[in-house]
Amino acid sequence: MTITATEARPRTLRVALIGGGLMARSHSFAYNSLPSLFPELGVVPELSILADVDDERARAAAAQLGFARFTSDWREAVTADDIDVVDIVTPNSLHFDIAMAAIAAGKHVYCEKPLAITVDEARRMRDAARVAGVRTIVGFSYLGGPGIQLAKQFVDDGTLGDIWQIKSHFFADGNADPSLPRTWHYERAKAGLGSLGDLGSHVISLVEFLGGPVDEVFGELATVVPERPRAVGALSYGSKAEEGAPLDPVENDDIATVVARLSGGARALIETSRVANGHSFDLALEIVGSKGSLRFSQQDSYAVDLFLRGEQAQRFTGTTAITMGPQHGDYAAYWPFGGVTLGLHEQKAIEVRNLFRAIVEGHEAYPSFEQGASVVEVLDAAQRSSDERVWVDVAR
Ligand SMILES: NC(=O)c1ccc[n+]([C@@H]2O[C@H](COP(=O)([O-])OP(=O)(O)OC[C@H]3O[C@@H](n4cnc5c(N)ncnc54)[C@H](O)[C@@H]3O)[C@@H](O)[C@H]2O)c1
Known part of the structure; x- marks a missing residue:
């Protein structure tokens, strides 16, 4: 059988995960299961970089979850040239700064809930994403079940x-x-x-x-x-x-x-x-x-x-x-x-599929x-x- 070079070559979306705690495990599980669950999407996530508060936490989480490199500076991860999607799984008070920096860098953003601490922050995040034309999704988990x-x-x-x-x-x-x-x-x-x-x-x-x-x-x-x-x-x-x-x-x-x-x-x-x-x-x-x-x-x-x-x-x-x-x-x-x-974690894979589909097909994801x-x-x-x-x- 001959396989042509162009056949079935999936598109890669490169992920920066910010935070290496509980939900980092759930999101990584979702990325890893995506190609086997939803092969028709033709997208393979690449776990590129993980950021946490210090080198030791970031190194340990990156090693456990299979990320290629790590940093203790989330700004470095968010602005890296070889990143397509910024995934925010930090305490809620950091969602705003990280998402705004990611949007400014032209990245698509997956952010855990609640989107922000204040209404003002949440609206600015929403408006910035709209103006930049990047795709966003919020980790409400259960809507896709x-x-x-x-x-x-x-x-x-x-x-x-x-x-x-x-x-x-x-x-x-x-x-x-x-x-x-x-x-x-x-x-x-x-x-x-x-x-x-x-x-x-x-x-x-x-x-x-x-x-x-x-x-x-x-x-x-x-x-x-x-x-x-x-x-x-x-x-x-x-x-x-x-x-x-x-x-x-x-x-x-x-x-x-x-x-x-x-x-x-x-x-x-x-x-x-x-x-x-x-x-x-x-x-x-x-x-x-x-x-x-x-x-x-x-x-x-x-x-x-x-x-x-x-x-x-x-x-x-x-x-x-x-x-x-x-x-x-x-x-x-x-x-x-x-x-x-x-369960929750299987539904996270649906959430990731919904964001990635929005990115490759060029439309809004839900819930954005x-x-x-x-x-x-x-x-x-x-x-x-x-x-x-x-x-x-x-x-x-
Ligand atoms: N969708 C769901 O079902 C669900 C469930 C639990 C939590 N969450 C949400 O996920 C987010 C994370 O919650 P969690 O339970 O994983 O918290 P967690 O405390 O287990 O993990 C947070 C991680 O962020 C890291 N962190 C803190 N400051 C940082 C910084 N400046 N730079 C980089 N990393 C930093 C911490 O060291 C920690 O590893 C929260 O917004 C929470 O509301 C969602």
């Missing part, structure tokens, strides 16, 4: 009728132990909001994807573990506090409840907690419409529960569990038979910095509502 894609289809094609209500939550208990050290997640300047910014930004992205923009919110944000031990040298998850470490204040919310009015007329309930004992990673939502309802749970995402009024409701009582299978969204890339749960900025606007309105104890319009 087959269950959420099916829910979107049922909303858009009228299967559920007029959307009346979306009830949603993201409860986790990874921070429930009060003896865990006060890492950057508890500092307002580094993280922004707490459970609402961290977990709630996922939920808000889902609510806006399925129900349209949030217009108005009433928020109640609360901190229930007011102090945590000082994090001496603790830079990431899994760090332990030193024995007898002094206590420092927790500066953002552990739990949040937000009631929202959506521009399309629906009401939404958004609840989050990072101290929800007994809920390890419980992201779920229910859409209630005039013709039926749909329930989705990320932990049981091998199926979506659908209830339709009318003939079926008269013959049977209860919901139908639609088992996810190759006919739904990108499921077929993973498995030829139904019923396999796609546009949607990322919108979520930051909702977060800001929820905090202001909680502070002022009134309904607040989401500034657009």
